[in-house]
Amino acid sequence: MADYKMDADHPGTAMARGVQGVLGKGLDRIEGALKVSGTATYGYEHQIDNVAYGFLITAPAAKGKVTGFDTEAARALPGVLDIIVDDPRIPRQAAAFGPAHAGNDEIDHYDQVMGVAIATSFEAARAAAKAVIVHIDAADGRFDTMADVAHASGPPKDSRLQDVAKGDIEQAMAEAAASIDQVYTTPNQVHAAMEPHASIAAWEDGTLTLWSSLQILKVARQVLAKAVGVESAQVRILSPYVGGGFGGKMLGPDAVLAAIAAQKLGRPVKIAMARQQLFHNVYRRTDTHQRLRLAADKDGRMTAIGHDSVVSQGPDGGFMEPVALGSISLYAAPVRHFTHKVVTLDMVMAGAVRAPGEAVGMLALESAIDELAEQCGRDPIDFRKLNEPEVDPMTGAPFSTRALVECLDWGAQQFGWARRASTPASVREGEWLIGMGVAAAVRINLMMDSEARVTLSPDGRARIETDMTDIGTGSYTILAQIAGEALGLPLDCVDVVLGDTDLPPAAGSGGSFGAASAGSSVALACEDIVATLAERMDATPEQMTLKDGHAIAGNRRVPLAELVGAAPLVGNGKIAQGSNAKTYSQAAHGAQFAEVAVNAITGEVRMRRMLGVFEAGRILNAKTARSQAIGGMIWGIGYALMEDAVLDQRTGQFVNHDLAEYHVPAHADVPHLDVHFIEHVDEHANPIGVKGLGELSISGAGAAVTNAIYNACGVRVRDFPMTLDKIL
Numbered sequence: 001m002a003d004y005k006m007d008a009d010h011p012g013t014a015m016a017r018g019v020q021g022v023l024g025k026g027l028d029r030i031e032g033a034l035k036v037s038g039t040a041t042y043g044y045e046h047q048i049d050n051v052a053y054g055f056l057i058t059a060p061a062a063k064g065k066v067t068g069f070d071t072e073a074a075r076a077l078p079g080v081l082d083i084i085v086d087d088p089r090i091p092r093q094a095a096a097f098g099p100a101h102a103g104n105d106e107i108d109h110y111d112q113v114m115g116v117a118i119a120t121s122f123e124a125a126r127a128a129a130k131a132v133i134v135h136i137d138a139a140d141g142r143f144d145t146m147a148d149v150a151h152a153s154g155p156p157k158d159s160r161l162q163d164v165a166k167g168d169i170e171q172a173m174a175e176a177a178a179s180i181d182q183v184y185t186t187p188n189q190v191h192a193a194m195e196p197h198a199s200i201a202a203w204e205d206g207t208l209t210l211w212s213s214l215q216i217l218k219v220a221r222q223v224l225a226k227a228v229g230v231e232s233a234q235v236r237i238l239s240p241y242v243g244g245g246f247g248g249k250m251l252g253p254d255a256v257l258a259a260i261a262a263q264k265l266g267r268p269v270k271i272a273m274a275r276q277q278l279f280h281n282v283y284r285r286t287d288t289h290q291r292l293r294l295a296a297d298k299d300g301r302m303t304a305i306g307h308d309s310v311v312s313q314g315p316d317g318g319f320m321e322p323v324a325l326g327s328i329s330l331y332a333a334p335v336r337h338f339t340h341k342v343v344t345l346d347m348v349m350a351g352a353v354r355a356p357g358e359a360v361g362m363l364a365l366e367s368a369i370d371e372l373a374e375q376c377g378r379d380p381i382d383f384r385k386l387n388e389p390e391v392d393p394m395t396g397a398p399f400s401t402r403a404l405v406e407c408l409d410w411g412a413q414q415f416g417w418a419r420r421a422s423t424p425a426s427v428r429e430g431e432w433l434i435g436m437g438v439a440a441a442v443r444i445n446l447m448m449d450s451e452a453r454v455t456l457s458p459d460g461r462a463r464i465e466t467d468m469t470d471i472g473t474g475s476y477t478i479l480a481q482i483a484g485e486a487l488g489l490p491l492d493c494v495d496v497v498l499g500d501t502d503l504p505p506a507a508g509s510g511g512s513f514g515a516a517s518a519g520s521s522v523a524l525a526c527e528d529i530v531a532t533l534a535e536r537m538d539a540t541p542e543q544m545t546l547k548d549g550h551a552i553a554g555n556r557r558v559p560l561a562e563l564v565g566a567a568p569l570v571g572n573g574k575i576a577q578g579s580n581a582k583t584y585s586q587a588a589h590g591a592q593f594a595e596v597a598v599n600a601i602t603g604e605v606r607m608r609r610m611l612g613v614f615e616a617g618r619i620l621n622a623k624t625a626r627s628q629a630i631g632g633m634i635w636g637i638g639y640a641l642m643e644d645a646v647l648d649q650r651t652g653q654f655v656n657h658d659l660a661e662y663h664v665p666a667h668a669d670v671p672h673l674d675v676h677f678i679e680h681v682d683e684h685a686n687p688i689g690v691k692g693l694g695e696l697s698i699s700g701a702g703a704a705v706t707n708a709i710y711n712a713c714g715v716r717v718r719d720f721p722m723t724l725d726k727i728l
């Protein structure tokens with residue numbers, strides 16, 4: 001097995017020899033035809049005989065004790081097979097990360113899962129679930145983060161961020177020629193994936209098979225096994241297609257309840273969570289309260305950066321939204337001050353949602369930078385360039401690659417930044433005020449354990465096998481491109497099998513580590529095969545060229561099928577978590593540009609255009625990368641202008657718990673978006689030179705919008721989302 005350990009002396013070279021010309025190309029998704037023809041089978045669509053339907057039964061309050069269930073009326077309804085409310089394994093929290101509260105009577109959050117109704121149809125199951133009466137002894141809950149801030153705790157020990165205090169921020173603020181001390185707030189937000197959490201469970205001879213919609217299968221397998229009380233080896237999970245996963249497609253109550261019910265009934269059970277249930281039973285992104293303190297000297301050089309955040313968490317959660325993650329190393333400043341407070345509320349746990357940390361942290365930081373630049377009398381792009389660090393300002397380590405300035409410059413040129421009026425509210429077209437804004441983007445680069453197997457068959461075809469998922473990002477296609485490039489095969493000679501725990505365990509999808517981690521494992525597996533092929537060509541891998549299904553060395557050109565012979569060649573690849581070079585500071589960077597129109601009479605904001613310029617190492621597929629980036633930028637629009645899970649302080653429920661009232665940008669809200677990649681293969685990141693991209697494109701996108709709004713109309717709103725009532 002090609003087991004890889006990167007360090008500064010061994011930069012990534014796995015893809016250096018490829019001449020096939022498929023890597024990086026903007027190729028269509030290889031599974032695209034299946035998806036648009038409705039023949040890609042998603043978890044809930046898997047066809048299975050004798051299946052029963054489940055619908056979750058949930059609590060009608062946010063806090064209190066369950067005193068009993070009335071199930072008689074529900075059991076009497078037509079088609080009802082069972083009502084399960086008393087199994088001690090029922091996970092009564094958002095994601096079944098080891099159900100701490102399983103089996104007790106406590107209610108931790110509104111709409112908490114209590115059990116499941118099983119029937120012969122979805123409709124009958126839903127009717128039965130609604131007919132179950134949950135008796136409770138309700139108690140008052142805590143739903144207001146800032147009201148309880150005095151009882152906050154600090155960052156959990158295993159948190160990605162700890163508090164930082166370098167220098168004296170108070171003194172730096174007092175001595176500053178220009179400074180900003182402002183509070184920014186963001187509301188609770190939800191994942192809102194198009195495909196809900198949904199699972200089918202079937203038992204056979206003590207072995208559980210689950211078809212579901214999940215991001216990281218190896219973790220889901222362990223959690224599910226523990227939740228139902230079997231060994232991991234007795235659980236197989238299949239999740240070949242996933243209709244969106246933004247941090248929340250971890251094992252949910254649908255999976256555990258389907259497994260419990262299928263076991264009890266002795267037949268397969270399928271459960272899809274209702275859209276409304278997703279709002280309260282999949283972890284949310286916490287609300288945030290962020291104080292930004294920025295100080296600069298008379299030349300516009302930052303002397304201090306302070307980012308103090310307060311976030312919330314449910315009673316069970318261990319995760320802390322790492323709000324300052326983007327702020328930590330973005331700008332030079334000798335004084336650096338980052339703190340985090342976590343307040344416990346009687347709400348569903350908070351977890352990772354779409355660029356945890358940067359998505360909301362950069363919204364505030366990059367708005368504040370815009371304010372400070374203005375105070376310093378500097379153009380916001382020049383201001384950022386002036387405060388560009390030479391080395392990582394936290395650790396002193398050199399950057400592996402860092403193209404923030406390049407992204408800003410390229411984007412300014414392309415976007416027509418020179419046409420921007422520096423005085424707010426000075427460009428008007430009829431009743432519309434026009435403005436432009438800019439923001440930086442940054443996202444940490446993560447690598448996770450990932451394994452893959454590649455088989456080169458006697459017929460000259462390659463097959464990639466790993467339990468990696470494709471959450472809509474293009475995993476199938478980029479993995480095929482990597483193997484095609486490494487083995488010299490056109491893409492129609494590469495088969496990709498994903499989403500099955502019977503296959504080598506991959507990183508899965510999350511934290512924008514998927515492409516880099518799973519891709520590296522595939523590249524390394526191919527290196528195994530290349531080594532064997534080279535031996536058979538009496539050459540070193542360096543002396544051999546693989547192209548169009550042939551190996552070429554010296555004066556020989558041999559078809560791969562011939563070279564493989566009768567027995568397939570199998571390569572195994574494994575990349576380890578944290579194997580990226582430690583001596584370098586690694587992150588992906590970008591620049592976001594927005595132009596908006598603000599209605600001078602109504603305060604309505606209309607997006608006019610956006611440009612994202614990103615540097616995320618090697619771009620594996622120009623088309624899927626662009627699609628990722630556009631998606632991220634659209635979320636930026638949503639964070640700035642729309643997304644808001646409105647919490648009822650009396651009941652602890654999100655009142656707008658469906659997609660009619662929880663607003664995300666729709667087509668009419670999204671203008672022309674353009675994306676450009678500045679490609680620097682990051683040799684210190686991993687064997688394929690790739691850095692995480694998806695979440696980078698969210699980072700800063702909302703701030704570009706808010707800064708454009710300020711430039712358009714001269715109004716700064718610091719409480720997100722920026723709805724028109726706040727702008728007027």
Ligand code: MOS
Nearest residue numbers: 246247354510511
């Ligand atoms: Mo992501 S929020 O780790 O899917």
